[in-house]
Amino acid sequence: MQCAPLRRLPCFPRLVSRIHNDATALPIVNIPKSSIYELDEQEPILKDVSLVVHPHDSWAVVSADVAAGKAALFGALMGTHRISPPAPPPGGLFPFLQDADPHRYVQMVRFAHRGKGSGSGFYDFTARYGAVREEDKRTLRETFFPEMARPIHELAVSSLYKAEQLESPSEEDVRAKERKKAYFDFLTTRLRLTDLLDLPMIALSNGQTRRARIAKALLLDPKLLLLDEPLTGLDVKSRAILLDLLDELQRTRASPHVIIGLRAQDPLPDWTTHVALIEDDGKVQAGKKEDVFSTTFTPSAPLSSTSPSATADSASPGYKERAQGKAIINMTGVNVAYGPRKVLSDIHWTIRANSRWHLIGENGAGKTTLLALLTGEHPQSYTQSSDLLLFDRERAKWATPLLIRNIGRVSPEMFNAFPRRHSLTVWDAIGTGFDGGFVPKGQRGVGISADGERLEAGGHEEQWRLSRMHEVMRALGPSQWHTHPESISDEQYFRRPFADLSPGEQSMVLLMRALVGAPPLVLLDEAWAGMDKAMVQAAHKYLRDGGGGLTDEQACIVVSHWEEEVPWGPEEGVQRFRLDSGKGQRIYP
Ligand SMILES: Nc1ncnc2c1ncn2[C@@H]1O[C@H](COP(=O)(O)OP(=O)(O)OP(=O)(O)O)[C@@H](O)[C@H]1O
Numbered sequence: 001m002q003c004a005p006l007r008r009l010p011c012f013p014r015l016v017s018r019i020h021n022d023a024t025a026l027p028i029v030n031i032p033k034s035s036i037y038e039l040d041e042q043e044p045i046l047k048d049v050s051l052v053v054h055p056h057d058s059w060a061v062v063s064a065d066v067a068a069g070k071a072a073l074f075g076a077l078m079g080t081h082r083i084s085p086p087a088p089p090p091g092g093l094f095p096f097l098q099d100a101d102p103h104r105y106v107q108m109v110r111f112a113h114r115g116k117g118s119g120s121g122f123y124d125f126t127a128r129y130g131a132v133r134e135e136d137k138r139t140l141r142e143t144f145f146p147e148m149a150r151p152i153h154e155l156a157v158s159s160l161y162k163a164e165q166l167e168s169p170s171e172e173d174v175r176a177k178e179r180k181k182a183y184f185d186f187l188t189t190r191l192r193l194t195d196l197l198d199l200p201m202i203a204l205s206n207g208q209t210r211r212a213r214i215a216k217a218l219l220l221d222p223k224l225l226l227l228d229e230p231l232t233g234l235d236v237k238s239r240a241i242l243l244d245l246l247d248e249l250q251r252t253r254a255s256p257h258v259i260i261g262l263r264a265q266d267p268l269p270d271w272t273t274h275v276a277l278i279e280d281d282g283k284v285q286a287g288k289k290e291d292v293f294s295t296t297f298t299p300s301a302p303l304s305s306t307s308p309s310a311t312a313d314s315a316s317p318g319y320k321e322r323a324q325g326k327a328i329i330n331m332t333g334v335n336v337a338y339g340p341r342k343v344l345s346d347i348h349w350t351i352r353a354n355s356r357w358h359l360i361g362e363n364g365a366g367k368t369t370l371l372a373l374l375t376g377e378h379p380q381s382y383t384q385s386s387d388l389l390l391f392d393r394e395r396a397k398w399a400t401p402l403l404i405r406n407i408g409r410v411s412p413e414m415f416n417a418f419p420r421r422h423s424l425t426v427w428d429a430i431g432t433g434f435d436g437g438f439v440p441k442g443q444r445g446v447g448i449s450a451d452g453e454r455l456e457a458g459g460h461e462e463q464w465r466l467s468r469m470h471e472v473m474r475a476l477g478p479s480q481w482h483t484h485p486e487s488i489s490d491e492q493y494f495r496r497p498f499a500d501l502s503p504g505e506q507s508m509v510l511l512m513r514a515l516v517g518a519p520p521l522v523l524l525d526e527a528w529a530g531m532d533k534a535m536v537q538a539a540h541k542y543l544r545d546g547g548g549g550l551t552d553e554q555a556c557i558v559v560s561h562w563e564e565e566v567p568w569g570p571e572e573g574v575q576r577f578r579l580d581s582g583k584g585q586r587i588y589p
Helices: 068-078 125-129 140-144 152-156 158-164 171-190 206-219 236-251 289-293 367-374 379-387 400-404 412-417 426-434 460-476 490-495 503-516 533-543
Strands: 029-038 046-053 059-063 081-084 106-110 224-228 257-263 274-278 284-288 327-338 341-352 356-360 388-390 407-410 521-525 555-559 575-580 583-587
Touching: 029 068, 046 068, 046 274, 046 284, 059 068, 068 081, 068 106, 068 224, 068 257, 068 274, 106 206, 140 206, 171 206, 171 236, 206 224, 206 236, 236 257, 274 289, 284 289, 327 367, 327 379, 341 367, 341 555, 356 367, 367 379, 367 521, 367 555, 379 388, 407 412, 407 503, 412 503, 426 460, 426 490, 426 503, 460 490, 460 503, 460 533, 503 521, 503 533
Parallel strands: 059 257, 059 274, 106 224, 224 257, 341 583, 356 555, 356 575, 407 521, 521 555
Antiparallel strands: 029 046, 029 081, 274 284, 327 341, 327 388, 575 583
16 A cells, blocks of 8 residues: 655654545534533533534633543543533434444543542652662553553464464455554654653653553554643653654544543644633533634633743843841752663752742653652662762751751642541642641641650640641642632631542642641642643742742742743743753753
8 A cells, every 4th residue: 555755754654544534524523513521410510511622623622720621521522521401313423433432432631630629648758869679660652552562472482373373364464564663663662751751650750651652552553643732741851752643643644533631721723723621600611712812711821832931041120139047958960870870970059048939841851759868769769879968967866857847848649649538638639748648647737846755735836837727728728729719718718628628729739738747848740730820820829939938038940841830930030950861960041
């Protein structure tokens, strides 16, 4: 079979033969003026949704401010939400499938944080930093792409393996296998995964794992692929690479039809032709992007392949140096390597009281690894001796429970690992912040003293902690961001089970937990994930100078691939520390 020459895409004849490849093709999705409900609820989340996706249109589902609506629309397409009235037969919800099984042909990759129903136990997310355990040794290739790993028995006893093949595979099977292998090579190269394929899965950084999940989904060859927030957690270069790849696959029709889910602040890919804008009142504006955006909503600026943070190396005009206090952390030549693989090399960085930092670097640059040295979770923090001073002491001289009391933090790993027992309330979750642990302690749920004793009932420390609980709730609780703040008081919110909150609310509660003890060092790694716009605004306001969330005794480091997620501007003297090829460098905004 001859393939038309494609720009960069290899020939994948099987994949090219899609159901919908001519002008008369049936719609991909048909939702006819329906409402969308949680399965067991009577009140709709979305009202009067009319959405018809035609084969040659590229759709983005964008949530204006509140994230829940987008999740509901994708939920409707995945069958986890009810559509009423349902799409009429014969086409139903996916006319182009012509009764083929949607479970096989519709795939979804979601990058928002794990929310409800994720179990009650705590798992050790620091396992990846140490010697990799036997059960964690499975490589990326073996875990995500097992058909691309050579069978072990073929390697060990090749004659035996061959003997098992009673019939030789047909020519068609061989060709299909070759095509799949070529597609695998193409995807892993384009998504910059080739060097990672034989690393233990557990060793991959957040962004690397996300790229691998997208490659895996594409390789399954679905006919409709829903990608919800695929840009979250990707560095600037990877975002451009992914959007380019999706564009190319769509234009050549050699891929599934893709519907992309975006937050309001995400850039809209150039190739998007249609938008379903989910508004806060549950209404959905769906149509050509220029029509939807001509009304009330302005999308973010288009994606550029460089960010200012990646290029600037001198202070911008409005930059104002902050007065800084004593050194909290001092690194003078810190290194991290896994065998021959050097991740951090000769890092020099002093973090002082009252400093505000934005830690930047591509996916896999070592940001999480560096923070794990500061929190003492990384075993190699022990071997750095005097090159790494944490609060004036070497790591080895700190008992871990005492060290972590000095650090408030939020990270995607911690978000996922945080226990979600139904009995754990919002109060309990925030209260664990005083000890830095994950189990509520003390009679009032605000922890115990540094020497492991109970706090004196009614004593100064207990009173201070109780007042801090209310302070963070006033600043970051529902009164600041709920669409109907009068419907829930702070006291009621404190009593809600943490596990019942939306992912964005859970992020907010974990931010309160990080700040409640007013620790000298606050680490905010992708802290805003899943939050609605009003939540992010409340958090930024609180963290900025004069907001009350941070004192000048504290230092704060924000990790984010998005410039606009950093609460401070140059006028507040934010500094950047950039990791690149293992090296670290302080730069100005
Ligand atoms: N046990 C290990 N063995 C080999 N390499 C490892 C191991 N653990 C981590 N790495 C590598 O260390 C590098 C740094 O990972 P890290 O998670 O710190 O990156 P990051 O900058 O936080 O990335 P992201 O922006 O994607 O979150 C990655 O390339 C990762 O593959």
